[in-house]
Amino acid sequence: MAIEVRIPTILRNLTGGAKAVDGEGATLSELITNLDKNYPGIGERLVENGQLRRFINVYLNDEDVRFLGGLDTPVSDGDTVTVLPAVAGGMR
Amino acid sequence: MRFDSLLDSLGRTPLVGLPNLSPSPEVRLWAKLEDRNPTGSIKDRAAFYMIEQAEKEGRLTPGCTILEPTSGNTGISLAMVARLRGYRMVCVMPENTSAERSQLLRMWGAEIHYSPAEGGSNEAVRVAKRMAEEHPDWVMLYQYGNQANARAHYETTGPEILADLPEITHFVAGLGTTGTLMGVGRYLREHRPDVQIVAAEPRYGELVYGLRNLDEGFVPELYDETVLSTRFSVPSDAALRRTRELLDKEGIFAGISTGGVLHAALGVAAKAVKAGQRADIAFVVADAGWKYLSTGAYEGTLEEAEKRLEGQLWA
Numbered sequence: 001m002a003i004e005v006r007i008p009t010i011l012r013n014l015t016g017g018a019k020a021v022d023g024e025g026a027t028l029s030e031l032i033t034n035l036d037k038n039y040p041g042i043g044e045r046l047v048e049n050g051q052l053r054r055f056i057n058v059y060l061n062d063e064d065v066r067f068l069g070g071l072d073t074p075v076s077d078g079d080t081v082t083v084l085p086a087v088a089g090g091m092r
Numbered sequence: 093m094r095f096d097s098l099l100d101s102l103g104r105t106p107l108v109g110l111p112n113l114s115p116s117p118e119v120r121l122w123a124k125l126e127d128r129n130p131t132g133s134i135k136d137r138a139a140f141y142m143i144e145q146a147e148k149e150g151r152l153t154p155g156c157t158i159l160e161p162t163s164g165n166t167g168i169s170l171a172m173v174a175r176l177r178g179y180r181m182v183c184v185m186p187e188n189t190s191a192e193r194s195q196l197l198r199m200w201g202a203e204i205h206y207s208p209a210e211g212g213s214n215e216a217v218r219v220a221k222r223m224a225e226e227h228p229d230w231v232m233l234y235q236y237g238n239q240a241n242a243r244a245h246y247e248t249t250g251p252e253i254l255a256d257l258p259e260i261t262h263f264v265a266g267l268g269t270t271g272t273l274m275g276v277g278r279y280l281r282e283h284r285p286d287v288q289i290v291a292a293e294p295r296y297g298e299l300v301y302g303l304r305n306l307d308e309g310f311v312p313e314l315y316d317e318t319v320l321s322t323r324f325s326v327p328s329d330a331a332l333r334r335t336r337e338l339l340d341k342e343g344i345f346a347g348i349s350t351g352g353v354l355h356a357a358l359g360v361a362a363k364a365v366k367a368g369q370r371a372d373i374a375f376v377v378a379d380a381g382w383k384y385l386s387t388g389a390y391e392g393t394l395e396e397a398e399k400r401l402e403g404q405l406w407a
Contacts, residue, residue: 059325061359067322084295084325 003031003075006082014042023081028058029071031081046083047071055086098130099176102140103248105129107256107374112341113354119364119371121357122257123344124249127380131165131172131196134249134378138271139169141244142233143177154178157230161185161220163213163268163405164193165379166235171200182230184220186212189405192383212296212405213268214310235269237313245275253374254283261364264357264375266349267291267323270315272376277319288321292356294349294406295325324356329398331355331406332389335381339390347379348389348406 002022007015015021021039025031029047036043046056051071058065059082065073075081095101105128110121126134146152157180160170167183174181181202185193188209197204207219217236224232235241253276254260263280265272270291277289335351338344346354357375364371381390388400 057325061362062324062326062330062355063359064323064325067320082325 002077004080005031005035006080008084010085011042011045011083014039014045025075027071028060028065028073028075028081031075032071057084057086058082059084099140099173102130102136104252107253108344110338110342113337113358115361115365119361119369120373121354121361122372122374123338123342123377124253124374125344125377126249127346127377131168131200132379132382133165133169134272134376135165135169136172137244137248138235138238138241138269139166139173141240141247142235142238143170143173143179145238145240145243146231146233147177151231152179156180157182157227159184159220159224159227159230159232160235161207161213161216162235163216164189164197164383166269167202167204168193168196168200170233171197171202175201182223184216184223186216186405188212188403190384191386196383209403217310235271239314241269241271242275242278242314245272246279247275249376250276250279254280257372257374259372260284260287260374261369261371262288262290262357262360262373264290264292264353264360264373266353266376266378267293268312270312274314274316274319281319288360289319290356290360291320291323292326292353293323294331294352295327296405322360324359326352326355328401328406329394332397332401333394334358335389336394339381344377345381346377347381348384348387348401350375350377350379352406353378 002024004020005023006020023031023035025034032043032046046053052058060068060073061080106125108123110123114120129136158170158174159182160167161184163186171181183197183202184205184207186209187206194204207216224230263276267273273289273291280287331348331352334354335346335348338346338354353375357373361373387404389397
């Protein structure tokens with residue numbers, strides 16, 4: 001088992017068009033590092049100066065990771081991580 | 093129960109257990125049936141409070157015109173109260189909301205101005221603000237920034253839930269105007285400091301969001317992030333699946349936004365089970381499914397229903 005990461009349209013050029021990819025790691029930060037190894041460039045699209053980028057939302061099993069612990073949020077096999085660009089209707 | 097009038101029967105809605113969807117006897121789900129309000133939604137509470145407040149302040153006098161941006165339920169509630177109190181009602185509503193909402197609004201005498209689908213509720217707010225400038229004599233109660241909206245829930249919904257479920261650990265509701273979460277959230281925190289306040293917001297597909305810029309997010313003036321413990325973003329397919337489950341497993345015929353709220357409630361329930369913690373999770377059934385029958389959400393397979401729901405606002 002692995003962690004499923006759902007990729008938004010604007011980042012699919014980095015995943016060869018894949019809508020979802022698998023990754024590994026004990027925290028969101030490790031997961032992103034692992035993703036960047038397989039899909040170079042994706043890390044910097046998500047993280048800036050050690051923080052999630054402002055206009056990127058990341059959800060762990062549909063829960064906003066900003067309320068969970070940000071990049072330090074623990075993740076485990078079977079989880080689903082969804083990456084989305086922040087859009088209108090989002091309320092930040 | 094006997095009441096002097098329909099408006100007097102507002103609130104005091106049932107809180108019902110979900111024996112089949114609750115994961116265990118230690119982790120229980122409870123549904124607050126807000127469809128049992130005069131026009132069939134939780135918005136009756138806010139509408140009544142906002143009109144009462146405006147009357148008290150002298151902003152609303154007989155013959156006045158009320159203007160409101162709404163995706164439907166608030167408009168329907170306001171239209172009903174407006175009709176009884178002798179006000180004219182003008183609603184600004186996104187054009188991609190269900191047909192029943194328009195019919196109900198007109199039935200209670202409201203006039204409808206449609207705003208473009210692309211901008212969703214945010215665009216309806218912008219259009220309404222523009223119309224308010226053009227008609228300074230109209231009264232915009234403005235549910236997104238009206239403290240009477242949150243106060244309705246602080247004074248009624250919150251106390252009702254605590255009285256019925258003193259052991260409450262989580263409260264889950266949809267995030268729209270944020271009035272329910274702010275009002276109930278503040279009340280519960282005052283009485284149960286450890287309570288978790290959980291927001292469920294709709295996540296629409298690219299058909300709805302595709303044409304927008306990334307940075308034009310709209311934050312309701314009522315919103316105070318510190319009241320919330322966490323936020324879930326619920327995709328349409330999950331909301332639809334949960335709406336069906338609520339019907340199949342518990343017999344509750346709820347609107348689609350309730351499916352989104354249930355999805356978040358089941359999310360926190362699963363976490364409680366994993367952590368070995370007791371939980372009593374109350375969530376809001378904002379309205380019943382009647383107004384959404386024409387969306388096809390309750391017919392055929394889930395996949396067919398999802399396809400039909402694409403591009404429509406369901407919360």
